[in-house]
Amino acid sequence: MRVQLLVSDWCPTCPQAERIWREVAEQRDIRFEVLDVAQAEGRELVGELRIRTIPSVVIDGVLVAVGVVGREKALQLVASAPQRRPGALRFVGMTMGASSRAGILGAMAYLLLSAAALPFGGLAGDTALRPVALHVFGLGFVTFMIYGLGEHMLPRFTGQRILMGPVAWGQQALAHLGLWMIAGGFLLESRGVVLAGAVSAWSGLLIFAVRLLPVVWGAGEVHAGVPGESTEPV
DSSP states (O other): OEEEEEEOTTOSSHHHHHHHHHHHHHHBOOEEEEEETTSHHHHHHHHHHTOOSSSEEEETTEEEEESOOOHHHHHHHTTTSOBOOSOOEEOOOSSOOHHHHHHHHHHHHHHHHHHHTGGGTTTTSSSTTHHHHHHIIIIIIIHHHHHHHHHHHHHHHHTOOEEOTHHHHHHHHHHHHHHHHHHHHHHHTOHHHHHHHHHHHHHHHHHHHHHHHHHHHGGGOOOSSSTTOOSSOO
8 A cells, every 4th residue: 555645845734744644654564655745756746636735645546635634544544554564664754763863963962072172182183182083073973964864865855765773773873882982992092992993883884885775776766656666565
């Protein structure tokens, strides 16, 4: 069963509608997709069904609801869909996922930490603190900002699904661990600890690349009706 939620950035009730339908998608085995009416796929569907109000819900090509529907009503609309089987592939909509938010919050925390080293010459001075501050800024702020924005924006703009859940959290855990090991290794002057931290941080980057590869690789595929549609169960 294909469920498409038509939304827009300027719609005040669309985030609420998306939250409800994402809860439903966690319980029912449906292909849930959020379409922005400002994008090509959304405009095409609006024209085909002559939709005038958003949020709107389209199930298998049929407009079934307009406005924010309650959770119980949404479950009734997809009552024929089986219970959801375990899986981590997700479409990305307007609402940012928990791991994406965590990545951006982590980036901001690392930015503040690296900025705190400025009075002590941490970024530009010739002190023992300099390599620590540089890694906190580079592997911390820059990398985690890429993690947070990348897993949210790229799947949304390409219409492809991305691995979320434990894989995303594991990636960030390895990145955090690696960064702190590198920082501790420099402070303790232990090359072994720095190397172990580098391996951990690199592993996080590798997982992120593996997650994004099918998103970017499949961005040029054209599917009938739903961008990023796959025959795999969600």
